[in-house]
Amino acid sequence: MENSEETNEQQNIPQLIITEDIRSYLYDMAKWANFLAIVGFVIAGFMIIASFTIGAAMSTNPELSALMASSALSPIGFTIFCLAYSFAIFYPSLLLFKYSTKAKLGVLYGEQASLNEAFSKLKSLFKYWGIITMIFIVLYVMLMVLSAFSR
Template sequence: MIEEFEEQKPAEVKLVVTEDIRSYLYDITKWAKFLSVVGFVVSIFVIIAAFSIPALINSNPAVATQMGQLGSSGTTIVTIVYFVLGLLLFYPSILLNKIANKGKQGVLFGDQESLNSAMASLKSLFKFWGSITIAIIAFYFLLIFMVGAGMAGA
């Protein structure tokens, strides 16, 4: 009985990559390269802003007085927030760059390993943005709950 079951294994299905699919993948790699370069530039500007904005706040007495009690800790918070945002933009740019480079190599030279690597980077990119999206949604629900609890307590 077990021998009959083992003999009835389904035939291995091979995925066929047509010329249309190769063309689509090649177009995807072009856009991924463009978006990765834009992402690198924006993340570098955000990281530069992380260290520039506190200096601008401290150099302008009117803004510094508006910071009030936060004082220098307010500029530290600004630096940390902007730096983290810059890093959050930098990581997907790295993944997009890997998708662009490996995907292009896989499509142009028929390199299965490169195409596998590009698809793994694509999976990581979607997991990253999915996790960020879940965190933002959870933060909004927490914020709504805290505002509601604050209004109920007032």
């Protein structure tokens, strides 16, 4: 008796249907995500290279050293800032790349586990950007309050 009730309950649960249009949209999204991920990797790579070369140029050039003496940002500080910024670009690019590869597998071969993992990576990407957005909102509010009190 219990088994038949469970079967009836399972039949009343609406199932999610993925049509061919949705599969096409997911595949197109995965291709664009792959492109954006590769661009993000290239930008992060350039930022890493720039962080070491500009930081080294700042410390060896006497004119830049004189300018840096009056500023709060040292060559090492600049390098650390650029490396942190490049990581902030690299991590979402990595999540996008993982999303795109798993989404393509899931859509092309009908692998539910790959599609689940793809959406897990997409969820992590949105969570990352949500946290970054909250951090910047707090920083902007703090800057506005500080600028109001500094006058």
